[in-house]
Amino acid sequence: MTMVEKAAMEKGADSKKSKLTRIQREKREQILRAALDVFAIEGLRGATLAKIADAAGMSKPHVVYYFGSKDAIYTDLLESLLETWLSPLRELSAEGEPLAEILTYVRRKLRMSQDMPRESKLFATEILHGAPRTVDQLSGELKSLVDEKAAVIEKWSSEGKLANVDPHHLIFSIWAMTQHYADFDVQVCAILGQPRAEQLFDEADAYLTDFFVRALRPTVE
Amino acid sequence: MTMVEKAAMEKGADSKKSKLTRIQREKREQILRAALDVFAIEGLRGATLAKIADAAGMSKPHVVYYFGSKDAIYTDLLESLLETWLSPLRELSAEGEPLAEILTYVRRKLRMSQDMPRESKLFATEILHGAPRTVDQLSGELKSLVDEKAAVIEKWSSEGKLANVDPHHLIFSIWAMTQHYADFDVQVCAILGQPRAEQLFDEADAYLTDFFVRALRPTVE
DNA sequence: GTCTATAAATCGATAGAC
DNA sequence: GTCTATCGATTTATAGAC
Numbered sequence: 001m002t003m004v005e006k007a008a009m010e011k012g013a014d015s016k017k018s019k020l021t022r023i024q025r026e027k028r029e030q031i032l033r034a035a036l037d038v039f040a041i042e043g044l045r046g047a048t049l050a051k052i053a054d055a056a057g058m059s060k061p062h063v064v065y066y067f068g069s070k071d072a073i074y075t076d077l078l079e080s081l082l083e084t085w086l087s088p089l090r091e092l093s094a095e096g097e098p099l100a101e102i103l104t105y106v107r108r109k110l111r112m113s114q115d116m117p118r119e120s121k122l123f124a125t126e127i128l129h130g131a132p133r134t135v136d137q138l139s140g141e142l143k144s145l146v147d148e149k150a151a152v153i154e155k156w157s158s159e160g161k162l163a164n165v166d167p168h169h170l171i172f173s174i175w176a177m178t179q180h181y182a183d184f185d186v187q188v189c190a191i192l193g194q195p196r197a198e199q200l201f202d203e204a205d206a207y208l209t210d211f212f213v214r215a216l217r218p219t220v221e
Numbered sequence: 222m223t224m225v226e227k228a229a230m231e232k233g234a235d236s237k238k239s240k241l242t243r244i245q246r247e248k249r250e251q252i253l254r255a256a257l258d259v260f261a262i263e264g265l266r267g268a269t270l271a272k273i274a275d276a277a278g279m280s281k282p283h284v285v286y287y288f289g290s291k292d293a294i295y296t297d298l299l300e301s302l303l304e305t306w307l308s309p310l311r312e313l314s315a316e317g318e319p320l321a322e323i324l325t326y327v328r329r330k331l332r333m334s335q336d337m338p339r340e341s342k343l344f345a346t347e348i349l350h351g352a353p354r355t356v357d358q359l360s361g362e363l364k365s366l367v368d369e370k371a372a373v374i375e376k377w378s379s380e381g382k383l384a385n386v387d388p389h390h391l392i393f394s395i396w397a398m399t400q401h402y403a404d405f406d407v408q409v410c411a412i413l414g415q416p417r418a419e420q421l422f423d424e425a426d427a428y429l430t431d432f433f434v435r436a437l438r439p440t441v442e
Numbered sequence: 443g444t445c446t447a448t449a450a451a452t453c454g455a456t457a458g459a460c
Numbered sequence: 461g462t463c464t465a466t467c468g469a470t471t472t473a474t475a476g477a478c
Contacts, residue, residue, distance in 0.1 A: 027461095043350060045266035049454060059463060064455060121349055127408045128342055128349070129264060138411035146412050163435060168413060169428040176401035177394050184345075186352045190359035191367050192389060207390040214384060215436040248443095269471065280445060285473060449474070456467075 027066055031056050032080070035073045040118035043125050044074050075133055078126060081119050082137065088112060089171075092149050098156040099216055106174055106208050113182035114201045120182035146171055163216050170216075177208060248287055252277050253301070256294045261339035264346050265295050296354055299347060302340050303358065309333060310392075313370050319377040320437055327395055327429050334403035335422045341403035367392055384437050391437075398429060 020028070034056035038047040049070050053060045067073045088108035092101055113120055126134055146168065153167035181188060181204050185197075192200065241249070255277035259268040270291055274281045288294045309329035313322055334341055347355055367389065374388035402409060402425050413421065 023461095041351060043264055043266060043346075045264060046350070048452085050452095060454085061456075061464085062462060065461075068455095070454070124349055124405075125264075125346070127405050128345055129267070130262065131407050131411075135407065135411060138408050139414075142408075143412045143414075165432065166424065166428050169425065172401055172409060173398050173432065176397040180393055180397035184348050186356060187348045187359050187363075188393060190352075190356060191364045193360075193364070203387065204390065207387045211386065211390075211394065211436050215432050244443095270473085271471075281472090282446085282474075283444060286443075289473095291472070443478105445476100445478080447475085447477100450472085452469105452471080454467105454469085457465085458463100459465100460461105460463080 024066070028076075031058070031063055031066055031073060032077055036077060036118050036122065039074060039077065039125075040121040044071075044129075047074075077122065078134060081122070082141075084116075085112075085119065085123060086142065086145060089145060089149055092152065094152045094155075098153075098161040099213065102153070102162075102170075102174075102216060103209055103212060106178065106212055107205060109174060109178040110181070110201065110205055110208060113178050114197070117182040117185060120179050124179065124183045160218050163218055165216065174212075245287070249297075252279070252284055252287055252294060253298055256298060257339050257343065260295060260298065260346075261342040265292075268295075298343065299355060302343070303362075305337075306333075306340065306344060307363065307366060310366060310370055313373065315373045315376075319374075319382040320434065323374070323383075323391075323395075323437060324430055324433060327399065327433055328426060330395060330399040331402070331422065331426055331429060334399050335418070338403040338406060341400050345400065345404045381439050384439055386437065395433075399425075 031052065035047070035052045037055055038051045042048075042051070047070070049060050049063055052070070052073065053063045056063060063073075067076065088105055091108065092105050096104075127138075131138060150167035150171065153162065153165075153170060156162040157164050157167070181201065188200070189195070195203075252273065256268070256273045258276055259272045263272070268291070270281050270284055273291070273294065274284045277284060284294075288297065309326055312329065313326050317325075348359075352359060371388035371392065374383065374386075374391060377383040378385050378388070402422065409421065410416070416424075
C-alpha cells in the first residue's frame with residue numbers, strides 16, 4: 001500500500017483529506033476532473049484506466065497510485081458530488097412564499113442540469129443500474145431530506161397556498177423534467193434540431209416556469 | 222460466416238427475418254429475451270456473453286452463432302423495440318378531444334414504464350451514453366413523429382382547446398415524468414419506502430392525471 | 443446445430459527501475 | 461513520485477470435434 005492510500009484510509013471523512021498535502025490534493029482533483037469526463041460518457045464499465053489516465057495527462061500506474069483502483073475513483077466522485085447535488089433542495093425554505101419557493105427550486109435544478117451535465121449523467125447511470133454504491137444514501141440521507149421538504153409542501157397545500165398535489169411525486173416531477181435536459185440532451189437536441197445549448201435552457205426555463213405555475217397555483221374556491 | 226448470419230445479412234429489413242426458419246426465429250427471440258434482462262441491469266459493457274448465454278440456457282458459442290457478436294444482439298434489441306416504444310405517441314389522434322388525448326397518451330406511456338421497465342432502461346442508457354447506434358433514428362424517424370404530433374398540439378393550443386404550452390417541451394415533460402418511474406425505480410422506491418410496484422404506479426397515474434389536467438386545461442378568458 | 447477447448451485481445455493492477 | 465514493462469484475470473470470438 002502506498003503512502004497516499006494509507007493517508008486516505010485514515011478513519012473519518014474529515015481527516016481523510018486533511019492528511020493529504022496540497023500537491024496530493026491537487027493530483028487527486030486533477031484525476032477526478034478527468035474521470036468525470038470519462039465516466040459520464042462511457043459509464044463505469046466502459047471507462048478504462050487508460051482513458052482516465054490519458055485525460056488526466058498521467059500514466060496509468062500513476063492514477064492507481066493515487067486512488068488504488070478504478071472503482072475507488074468512481075465512488076469518490078459520487079460521494080464528493082452528492083452534497084452539491086442535493087443543495088438546491090436543501091435551500092427550499094418553509095419561510096418563503098410557496099409558489100415562488102418551488103419555482104426557485106425548479107430553476108436551481110435546471111441551472112444545475114445546464115452547468116453540470118456530466119454530474120447529472122453520472123448519477124443517472126448509477127441509479128439506472130441499481131445504485132449498488134448509493135442505495136444506502138438514497139434511503140437514508142436523501143429520503144430524510146425529501147421527507148422533510150415534502151412535509152413543507154404538504155403544509156402549504158393544506159393551507160390553500162398551493163394546489164393539492166402529492167408532494168413526493170411533485171419532487172419526482174421536478175427531478176425528472178429538469179434532469180431530462182442534461183441526461184438525454186442528445187435526444188432533445190436531435191428532436192429540436194440542435195439549438196444552441198444556452199438557447200435550449202432558456203426555452204426550458206420559460207416552459208417549466210409557466211408549466212409549474214399553472215399546475216401549482218391554488219384553485220380559487 | 223454461419224448460415225444464420227448469411228440469412229440475416231440479406232439486404233432489406235423485411236427479408237431479414239423472413240429468410241429465417243421458425244426454429245431460427247425462436248432461438249433468436251429466446252436470446253433477445255435473455256439479453257434484455259442482462260443489458261437492462263448491467264448495460265452494454267457490463268453485460269457479458271457468458272451471462273447472456275446463461276440466462277438463455279445456451280452455451281456461449283451458440284449465442285454467437287445466432288447473432289455474430291454481442292454488439293449485434295444489443296443493436297437488434299434496440300431496433301426491434303423502437304416501434305413498440307413509439308406506438309403510444311403514434312396513437313395520439315388529432316381527431317379526439319385534446320385534453321383527453323393527451324391524458325390517454327400520458328397513461329399509455331406510464332403503463333409502458335410499468336410493463337416494460339427493462340426496455341425503458343435500455344433506451345435510457347443508450348441515449349445517456351450518446352446514442353451512437355440510435356442518433357440517426359432520433360433525428361430522423363423520431364423527430365418526424367414528434368414534429369407531426371407537436372403540430373397537432375400546437376393547433377389545439379391556438380384554437381383555445383388547450384393551454385398555451387410549447388408542444389415539444391410538453392412531450393419531453395411527458396417522457397421525463399413517466400419514464401422516471403421505470404428508469405429510476407430504485408431511487409423512487411428508496412424514498413417512498415419500498416411500496417408495492419402496483420400501488421406505486423396507481424399513485425403515479427392519479428398524480429400525473431391531476432397534474433396535467435391542471436397544467437393543460439385552457440385558461441378561461 | 444451444438445458443444446469443448448482455446449486463441450486473441452483488453453484491461454486492471456503490480457513489480458521494480460530510476 | 462513517476463515511469464516502463466508485464467502479470468493475471470476476464471472476455472470476445474473462433475476452431476474444430478461430434
